Amino acid sequence: MKREKDVFIFMITELTKKQIAEIKSLYTKHGRKKSPFCVVEGVRACEEIFNRCRNLIEYVVISGDYHGRSNVPTDVKSFIVKNSLFNALAGTVSSQGILAIVKVPEENIQVVKDDFIVALDRIGDPGNFGTICRTVKSANLNHLWYTKGSVDPYNDKVIRSAMAAQFLLNLREFENLEELRKEAVRQGFNNICLSKPASGSSCFTTGGIYDKSIMVIGSEGQGVSDLSGAIDIKIPMPGNFESLNAAQAATILIFEYVRRKEANLKL
Amino acid sequence: MKREKDVFIFMITELTKKQIAEIKSLYTKHGRKKSPFCVVEGVRACEEIFNRCRNLIEYVVISGDYHGRSNVPTDVKSFIVKNSLFNALAGTVSSQGILAIVKVPEENIQVVKDDFIVALDRIGDPGNFGTICRTVKSANLNHLWYTKGSVDPYNDKVIRSAMAAQFLLNLREFENLEELRKEAVRQGFNNICLSKPASGSSCFTTGGIYDKSIMVIGSEGQGVSDLSGAIDIKIPMPGNFESLNAAQAATILIFEYVRRKEANLKL
Numbered sequence: 001m002k003r004e005k006d007v008f009i010f011m012i013t014e015l016t017k018k019q020i021a022e023i024k025s026l027y028t029k030h031g032r033k034k035s036p037f038c039v040v041e042g043v044r045a046c047e048e049i050f051n052r053c054r055n056l057i058e059y060v061v062i063s064g065d066y067h068g069r070s071n072v073p074t075d076v077k078s079f080i081v082k083n084s085l086f087n088a089l090a091g092t093v094s095s096q097g098i099l100a101i102v103k104v105p106e107e108n109i110q111v112v113k114d115d116f117i118v119a120l121d122r123i124g125d126p127g128n129f130g131t132i133c134r135t136v137k138s139a140n141l142n143h144l145w146y147t148k149g150s151v152d153p154y155n156d157k158v159i160r161s162a163m164a165a166q167f168l169l170n171l172r173e174f175e176n177l178e179e180l181r182k183e184a185v186r187q188g189f190n191n192i193c194l195s196k197p198a199s200g201s202s203c204f205t206t207g208g209i210y211d212k213s214i215m216v217i218g219s220e221g222q223g224v225s226d227l228s229g230a231i232d233i234k235i236p237m238p239g240n241f242e243s244l245n246a247a248q249a250a251t252i253l254i255f256e257y258v259r260r261k262e263a264n265l266k267l
Numbered sequence: 268m269k270r271e272k273d274v275f276i277f278m279i280t281e282l283t284k285k286q287i288a289e290i291k292s293l294y295t296k297h298g299r300k301k302s303p304f305c306v307v308e309g310v311r312a313c314e315e316i317f318n319r320c321r322n323l324i325e326y327v328v329i330s331g332d333y334h335g336r337s338n339v340p341t342d343v344k345s346f347i348v349k350n351s352l353f354n355a356l357a358g359t360v361s362s363q364g365i366l367a368i369v370k371v372p373e374e375n376i377q378v379v380k381d382d383f384i385v386a387l388d389r390i391g392d393p394g395n396f397g398t399i400c401r402t403v404k405s406a407n408l409n410h411l412w413y414t415k416g417s418v419d420p421y422n423d424k425v426i427r428s429a430m431a432a433q434f435l436l437n438l439r440e441f442e443n444l445e446e447l448r449k450e451a452v453r454q455g456f457n458n459i460c461l462s463k464p465a466s467g468s469s470c471f472t473t474g475g476i477y478d479k480s481i482m483v484i485g486s487e488g489q490g491v492s493d494l495s496g497a498i499d500i501k502i503p504m505p506g507n508f509e510s511l512n513a514a515q516a517a518t519i520l521i522f523e524y525v526r527r528k529e530a531n532l533k534l
Binding site: 031043044048098127131133134136137139140141159163165168202204205235236237238240241242244245247248251252255256258261263 | 286311315328394398401402403404405406407408429436452469471472502503504506507508511512514515518520522523525526528529530
């Protein structure tokens with residue numbers, strides 16, 4: 001792409017058959033396992049990647065009728081393809097004419113400086129996992145830990161729900177909650193709180209649950225795994241209806257932290 | 268269906284062609300408009316209907332390999348169909364072998380006795396609308412108001428996300444926020460709060476926002492409509508990321524009410 005008098009001229013280059021097959025494979029679990037890449041779809045998610053982790057972009061694919069071309073950074077390799085090919089590649093009708101092939105960040109064993117860590121235990125629903133990534137980032141937290149049995153965080157659906165927030169977080173996978181706790185304790189996070197639908201102390205009135213603590217949210221179907229010595233935390237639900245969706249429960253627990261932090265209350 | 272020695276014997280009766288066509292049409296906007304019914308899919312949502320509003324059920328359709336037959340009340344008309352027909356009827360692979368054809372409740376102009384009312388302004392996403400229904404019910408609130416331009420609350424996807432909570436709420440549709448406010452004021456709800464992503468007073472520290480108030484949540488794309496004299500309310504978002512998903516924002520605002528209520532704080 002070169003810039004001429006403020007008008008962007010794209011080089012019309014063809015995707016190779018190999019690239020087409022690669023993109024398609026990234027929509028499958030098996031394909032992602034064999035590849036260092038993942039696929040990021042949609043205008044807002046791609047813009048997050050352009051703005052915050054451009055170095056991870058391998059290339060961008062744009063459909064012929066996509067109108068936001070000028071927002072694609074000039075140093076990013078772009079392919080414009082026919083609408084029919086784009087639609088055959090994209091995972092949804094709401095892919096909005098742009099997708100990026102992006103390197104999956106390597107797991108990064110960092111010292112956690114945040115006040116608390118959100119951990120997900122076997123969250124299998126892509127929408128829930130993605131929404132929680134986005135909510136964690138909104139709360140200015142930088143880490144998200146999860147156990148095996150959770151959905152792949154670089155699944156295209158998870159990326160779409162997260163608006164690509166997972167690229168801005170330090171994600172770490174653990175074999176199970178026992179292994180996760182070992183690492184937590186090693187880093188000085190001694191309280192492990194488990195979010196329970198019906199038992200435990202109220203998240204709104206229990207002190208210390210955000211002070212060098214881990215808050216574990218389990219899957220909707222199975223709940224959180226057992227873990228001896230953990231603190232059960234419950235969200236008061238006066239309506240006595242079905243337990244909340246996992247992403248809603250996580251949001252309440254995360255923003256109770258924000259509330260305490262903003263008001264300079266004891267975490 | 269008759270009961271013999273604690274074993275349920277289902278009458279194998281065939282769905283008529285007309286019924287098959289009716290069920291299929293309920294998955295479309297056009298079809299729902301012409302029909303007094305809607306379709307409720309899945310075990311948990313159907314159980315809510317069995318337990319809480321059985322009088323609304325027209326009939327139930329069960330796939331041949333569905334194992335929870337004994338949970339279907341004996342006084343409910345049931346059809347067992349071949350798996351292939353069931354799968355052709357159901358909207359998702361996760362329909363779990365059971366769906367119910369249910370009367371859409373009539374709009375009920377009730378005096379609102381709750382402390383506050385959640386209102387949705389042009390929420391088009393079925394998952395968001397449904398999740399918010401479920402969260403409103405969890406908070407022991409009984410009303411949900413919404414403006415034209417929102418998704419049909421009896422769309423099958425909305426029902427699935429809500430776990431059928433909309434059947435337990437008083438839903439009311441208004442032409443726009445001005446009309447909604449007129450009715451609110453008539454009922455003594457004089458404060459209209461608009462959830463804004465970047466401006467306004469903090470939901471965590473502003474008094475009076477749950478005391479005979481309306482809290483309006485807008486669509487993710489467009490935000491809340493303008494309304495003069497309304498109070499802008501913001502959720503503090505220290506992470507400076509994209510604004511929260513509409514359902515997450517609603518959840519935070521609704522459970523801040525629960526928190527204040529549980530602690531006997533000023534609403």
